[in-house]
């Protein structure tokens with residue numbers, strides 16, 4: 055079984071949190087730690103990762119005061135840490151454990167501002183290594199060189215809603231022989247004395263009372279100030295970026311047949327969903343509890359698994375149906391999943407082994423691929439069983455995704471599609487087709503996105519090679535032949551057609 059590799063390495067200037075370092079990083083750090091909790095399979099996290107890397111590189115000089123970190127909650131070993139911080143959706147940011155939010159700017163500038171806001175407004179002790187960021191007054195500056203032994207003082211004049219002064223202070227944090235002070239445009243005496251007309255603008259103020267003016271943007275100020283005579287970088291050296299440390303974790307793809315469905319993916323999906331994703335919910339109640347009941351119920355009814363797995367799903371379903379409490383602790387569900395003593399020959403393998411859902415890089419495909427595949431299989435199995443309720447599997451999927459799927463933006467998109475048309479599904483075969491066509495909507499939206507595995511491009515599926523008769527042409531336009539499609543889906547996702555290679 056594999057463990058998942060994440061989206062970042064130390065060479066990205068991002069502290070990669072693991073069970074081995076998390077406590078020492080949190081306890082020993084003199085800095086505010088800005089942590090991204092993500093799941094390596096989540097497309098939105100993949101799309102966001104270049105921004106997070108840029109932020110880490112952009113504010114690397116802030117390290118003694120603000121350090122950028124990340125943890126992959128899809129990695130089984132990290133699950134308990136993510137649960138400890140109450141993380142359920144990805145990506146989630148936390149600063150010093152104060153900010154808990156999946157709502158934050160998706161660009162470097164907005165993120166810098168958010169971090170500064172959080173540092174200034176939080177109630178906990180100020181990070182010891184962080185300089186004060188408040189504004190300077192004329193009185194302070196008049197006798198600045200008498201009370202401070204630095205060679206240079208940079209004054210950043212700006213309006214109160216500007217962040218450049220605070221950013222510059224942090225950019226110069228590790229440099230000696232220079233101080234940066236922020237002066238507001240309302241500080242009339244100083245503004246008049248230096249004849250300041252542009253905000254923001256930066257003035258160098260020296261003991262001899264000579265001012266020089268620089269009028270550019272943050273990066274230019276920073277660059278110029280760091281190179282002033284006598285200014286030296288005294289902080290810890292920046293980590294050396296080595297090509298060797300870059301993401302070289304490209305896995306060898308296991309040989310597999312692209313036109314088949316593998317039981318190993320379905321069992322991996324069950325493991326991840328039941329033991330990792332649900333574990334983020336220590337208490338399950340209300341809407342989430344009924345979502346869990348529906349999910350387990352359709353699994354128990356339709357999962358075309360090995361007898362040991364089916365026995366387990368049935369026993370968990372019976373146990374859940376017998377529970378009369380209005381809330382359930384995840385630990386009791388976990389006990390029911392792991393404690394197979396009462397039901398002989400009942401077990402779900404621990405760990406994941408992706409085969410048809412493996413990606414060419416560790417962050418591609420895997421769990422969301424498994425989730426789609428699982429529900430396609432379940433809709434086809436329900437049709438084969440000729441059960442009465444055409445909505446049962448689709449609604450179970452809808453409520454599971456809504457209550458538990460870690461990629462919250464995916465869940466919102468899916469819910470919007472479900473609201474539009476899911477209730478119109480009136481037969482078991484149209485449930486199979488509904489899921490097929492809406493999965494294709496998602497494929498269409500995601501084609502070309504960063505989360506697309508180049509070895510597995512998002513296509514309108516199935517391809518003409520996989521099902522030639524599913525495709526047709528009418529009046530020069532492509533059409534789907536729904537009858538042929540149904541026949542193909544029934545066979546592709548049927549229990550007889552599932553491959554059991556790579557199982558334990």
Ligand code: FAD
Nearest residue numbers: 097098419422423425426463464467468490493494510515
């Ligand atoms: P997947 O799309 O995961 O498909 C898995 C396999 O299913 C394919 O390899 C193919 O064999 C088969 N397949 C493909 N299309 C169909 C079809 N139409 N019918 C039947 N079988 C098919 N990611 C985002 O970035 N944004 C989102 O909004 C988003 N929403 C999602 C919503 C849900 C409910 C789920 C489960 C996932 C969502 N994802 C989203 C993830 C995304 O859809 C993919 O699962 C992920 O990018 C992995 O892609 P993949 O290449 O493995 O193929």
